[in-house]
Amino acid sequence: MNKTICWLGFALLVMASPARSETPNIEEIWAIVQQQQVEIDELKRKLAAADAQLAAADQKIEATGDYLDTFAMSEMQQPSTTIGGYGEVHYNNLNADDSARDVDQIDFHRFVLFFGHEFTDRIRFFSELELEHSLAGDGAPGEVELEQAYVDFTLTDTLSAKAGLFLLPVGILNETHEPPTFYGVERNSVESDIIPSTWWEAGAAVSGHYETGLSWDFAMHSGLAMPTTGGNAFRVRSGRQKVAEALASDPAYTARLRYSGIPGLDLGLSYQYQTDASQVSNDGLDEGQLLSANAIYSIGDFTFKGVYASWDFSGAAIEAAGADSQTGWFLEPSYRFRTARGDFGIYGRYQDVDAARAQDQFTQNEFGVNYWPTDNVVFKFDFRQREHNLASEAGRDFDGFDIGLGYQF
Amino acid sequence: MLRRLPILLLLVSVASFAEGEAGQYQTRSEFLIESFGHDKPASSIVWINNELRANATEVLGHAPAMLRMRYWYEGPRTAWIIDEIGKEQNITFGVVIENGEVQSLRVLHFRETRGWEIRYPFFTRQFSALRLTNDGSLSHGIDGISGATLSVKAATRSANFALVLDEYTRTTSQTASAP
Numbered sequence: 001m002n003k004t005i006c007w008l009g010f011a012l013l014v015m016a017s018p019a020r021s022e023t024p025n026i027e028e029i030w031a032i033v034q035q036q037q038v039e040i041d042e043l044k045r046k047l048a049a050a051d052a053q054l055a056a057a058d059q060k061i062e063a064t065g066d067y068l069d070t071f072a073m074s075e076m077q078q079p080s081t082t083i084g085g086y087g088e089v090h091y092n093n094l095n096a097d098d099s100a101r102d103v104d105q106i107d108f109h110r111f112v113l114f115f116g117h118e119f120t121d122r123i124r125f126f127s128e129l130e131l132e133h134s135l136a137g138d139g140a141p142g143e144v145e146l147e148q149a150y151v152d153f154t155l156t157d158t159l160s161a162k163a164g165l166f167l168l169p170v171g172i173l174n175e176t177h178e179p180p181t182f183y184g185v186e187r188n189s190v191e192s193d194i195i196p197s198t199w200w201e202a203g204a205a206v207s208g209h210y211e212t213g214l215s216w217d218f219a220m221h222s223g224l225a226m227p228t229t230g231g232n233a234f235r236v237r238s239g240r241q242k243v244a245e246a247l248a249s250d251p252a253y254t255a256r257l258r259y260s261g262i263p264g265l266d267l268g269l270s271y272q273y274q275t276d277a278s279q280v281s282n283d284g285l286d287e288g289q290l291l292s293a294n295a296i297y298s299i300g301d302f303t304f305k306g307v308y309a310s311w312d313f314s315g316a317a318i319e320a321a322g323a324d325s326q327t328g329w330f331l332e333p334s335y336r337f338r339t340a341r342g343d344f345g346i347y348g349r350y351q352d353v354d355a356a357r358a359q360d361q362f363t364q365n366e367f368g369v370n371y372w373p374t375d376n377v378v379f380k381f382d383f384r385q386r387e388h389n390l391a392s393e394a395g396r397d398f399d400g401f402d403i404g405l406g407y408q409f
Numbered sequence: 410m411l412r413r414l415p416i417l418l419l420l421v422s423v424a425s426f427a428e429g430e431a432g433q434y435q436t437r438s439e440f441l442i443e444s445f446g447h448d449k450p451a452s453s454i455v456w457i458n459n460e461l462r463a464n465a466t467e468v469l470g471h472a473p474a475m476l477r478m479r480y481w482y483e484g485p486r487t488a489w490i491i492d493e494i495g496k497e498q499n500i501t502f503g504v505v506i507e508n509g510e511v512q513s514l515r516v517l518h519f520r521e522t523r524g525w526e527i528r529y530p531f532f533t534r535q536f537s538a539l540r541l542t543n544d545g546s547l548s549h550g551i552d553g554i555s556g557a558t559l560s561v562k563a564a565t566r567s568a569n570f571a572l573v574l575d576e577y578t579r580t581t582s583q584t585a586s587a588p
Contacts, residue, residue, distance in 0.1 A: 065454075065476055065477055068476050069475055069476060069477065082497045082498070084496070084497055114497075116497060121432065121520070124522065126522060152522055154432070157432075157434070172555070175556065176555070176556045181558060209525055209526075211529050211530070211531075212531075213526060213529065213531050215525075260526050260554055260555065260557075261529075261531045262531065263531065263532055263535055263551075263552035263553070263554060264552035264553065264554075266554065266555035266556070296555045298552060298553060299552075300550065301550075374470075375470075375559075375562060
């Protein structure tokens with residue numbers, strides 16, 4: 001290799017010296033070759049040094065990359081304490097048959113913050129704190145509510161338990177009610193008047209799930225304390241004690257079976273037993289049993305959703321009032337259009353509610369549109385038309401529209 | 410109240426006996442063995458340059474936190490491990506791609522309290538044969554799971570990101586490093 005370089009240098013030297021009049025003699029050529037060899041040796045030394053520097057630079061880049069990756073990964077790791085939330089603001093414009101009942105109002109209906117903390121990877125805390133109707137206090141329309149505050153224990157890969165204040169496993173909305181997850185500015189009435197969402201109680205629960213997509217929940221928790229007199233007598237929603245110095249003499253039990261083993265399909269069946277739905281013995285309201293079934297089926301961008309829920313109460317007073325059976329159901333088809341500027345969804349909903357109060361016995365038609373500019377933000381617009389079953393409530397019949405904005409993070 | 414105490418005590422005692430890391434369904438080594446038949450495939454690194462960062466930001470909906478991604482390969486098959494946030498916590502996915510098509514998606518570590526369904530085959534098998542179309546979108550949709558929407562979206566984003574990275578490695582030369 002060195003000889004080749006020498007001769008190549010020599011040839012170049014000869015070619016590069018056309019003006020030289022005399023051919024160098026052998027001593028001069030030898031001197032030139034020796035000089036070239038010195039320069040070649042110097043170049044090789046520099047090349048080796050450059051190679052070493054390059055290797056060192058590579059090592060430094062790798063080390064820097066490793067360090068920055070480690071830093072980036074640590075940044076990606078979730079902190080032990082997490083914050084999330086959701087909120088929704090509603091505008092309602094409803095024209096009732098009795099114009100005194102017209103509604104034209106705007107309301108920041110819910111402002112919710114989630115706080116979670118991971119004590120260990122198996123023991124975690126989760127909470128949900130809500131401000132309803134923007135303003136709470138004496139004479140104010142809203143209230144501050146603690147809707148979840150429980151400690152979750154991961155027992156095995158398929159079994160977990162929790163204790164504290166938690167949402168009951170019934171229906172669709174009760175556990176998943178962030179505004180971007182459902183259609184309609186207002187939540188459906190079945191999961192308000194029959195299943196009194198948002199419905200939380202205090203107690204303990206165990207859950208299991210399996211590879212087939214089957215899961216189950218069982219909870220033992222505080223019960224309802226439904227009023228037996230007054231305008232809200234036997235109204236389930238008014239029976240929520242919200243775990244605020246709640247009577248605990250008569251607990252309740254909730255069990256759910258759920259199947260989600262086919263993507264797009266979600267079936268749920270819940271049963272609840274209230275040992276005494278008023279927490280008071282011999283007041284004419286005794287046991288209560290809730291049976292609810294819900295189904296969601298999505299195929300492509302089409303989704304069909306339905307909920308059925310029915311209460312069966314025992315007791316002389318509630319039976320005399322004709323409120324021992326309270327039932328509701330709704331059906332909701334929808335279709336989602338996906339565009340480069342966000343998703344649009346259209347839906348229709350028919351619901352039939354037969355709850356305790358006369359004003360809570362109605363059918364309602366609605367249809368509307370959701371627009372998600374991004375997954376976690378939604379704009380909503382819908383038309384609603386409600387007709388009450390009883391002629392005495394006809395003044396409450398209404399039609400109108402709602403506009404809403406919701407978000408979650 | 411006393412009659413309910415044993416249930417609470419049982420719950421607490423069972424929780425105290427729980428061992429191992431919760432939600433870890435596959436280690437990296439187990440994922441590589443499943444993907445290549447052994448845990449020593451060749452590995453390499455993709456630096457997230459400006460072009461990739463722009464693509465990743467579009468696919469993930471946020472800029473990737475890392476400067477580079479390590480991957481494993483053997484023949485036309487590549488394997489990627491990607492962390493992506495679900496609702497509140499990171500979910501670790503393993504994605505295997507061959508000739509531009511997803512062969513499998515696995516949930517290696519799931520830390521969320523809801524959305525457990527995404528780890529099971531009835532959900533993950535939807536990713537089989539998923540690929541990028543000419544306009545960069547996914548070749549077919551992924552059906553969601555009620556109550557697990559954000560976990561499903563995290564899985565879909567991770568598969569999409571892995572496909573983008575795989576395509577990049579197949580169209581550019583990458584410097585291999587030691588396994």
